[in-house]
Amino acid sequence: MSEWDVMRQGDNGDQALVSTYDSRVGALTRVLVMQSGAAHKQSYWVEGPAEPVLTTNRDLYLHLLRLGRRARGDSWSLSAFLRGLRQVGESVQDRGELTLDDVAAMFDAALTVAPPAYDRSWSSADLALPGGTPVDHADWDRVIRSQLADLEDLAARPTGGRGKVEVSRSGGPRATPRRWCNTEVAAYLECAVAGSLGGWDAADGARVALPGGPSASPVRAVTPLSWEGMARLAVCGQLYE
Secondary structure (H helix, E strand, O other): OOOEEEEEEOOOOOEEEEEEEOOHHHHHHHHHHHHOOOOOOOEEEEEOOOOOOOOEHHHHHHHHHHHHHHHHHOOOOHHHHHHHHHHHHHHHOOOOEEOHHHHHHHHHHHOOOOOOOOOHHHHOOOOOOOOOOOOOHHHHHHHHHHHHHHHHHHHHOOOOOOOOEEOOOOOOOOOOOOEEOOOOHHHHHHHHHHHHOOOOEHHHOOOOOOOOOOOEOOOOEOOOEEHHHHHHHHHHHHHOO
16 A cells, blocks of 8 residues: 655754655645645655546546535535635645646645635725636636635625525626526535536436436546636536536
C-alpha cells in the first residue's frame, strides 16, 4: 500500500514529518488546510508517489458524491462551504492548472477549515468578469463571490422553497446567472461534476436517468483543470439539474 507523508519546513530551515496518509488526496487536503487562513512562515508539502490517484470523471464524481453526503450529515450550509472553498483556493492561486487530486483536496479542505465570515462588501461590488469568460484564479474567485452574494440575497429574501429560484439581487453586476437550481452542498457538488465532466451513474442513487436515455455517462480520463474549468464546475453546481 502506498503512503504519503505531509512534511513541514520551519522558518529556521528544519524539516519535520507532520503525518502520514494512505490517501494522496487526504495528504493534499491536510496541506491545504494548514496553508489556508493566516499567513505564516512555515511551508508544507507532500512526499510520496506523485501520480494522481483520481484520473477519470467517474473518480471525481464518486469522491464528491461521498463528500456531499458528509456535508449533508454535518449540516453544512452552501454559503459556509463556498467561503471555506474560497479561502482554500487562495493557497493555490498561482497554479495554472489543478489535477483531479488537487480539486478533490480543495473541496475536502473546504469542509475542514473554519469558514471565514461573509464580506458584506461583496453584495454591492462589481463582480462581473472583465473578459466575459473566466481565465484565471481571480476570475474563479469572482464566480465564487458572486454565488456567495446571491446566497446572502436569498437568505435575506427567502423564496419559501428548495426548487429553482431567480435571485433578486441587491447590488452590482455579478459573474454568474441569477438562476439557481441547487442551494445545498450535496446537490451543488453532484451537479458540478455531472454537468461539467460527467461520470454519473443512475445506480449511485443521486441522478435519475431520463426515459429512453442513458443510465450512465461515459467514463473518460480527465486532464488537469484550468481555472476556467474550475469556474465551470462552480456554475454547473449552481445551474445543472
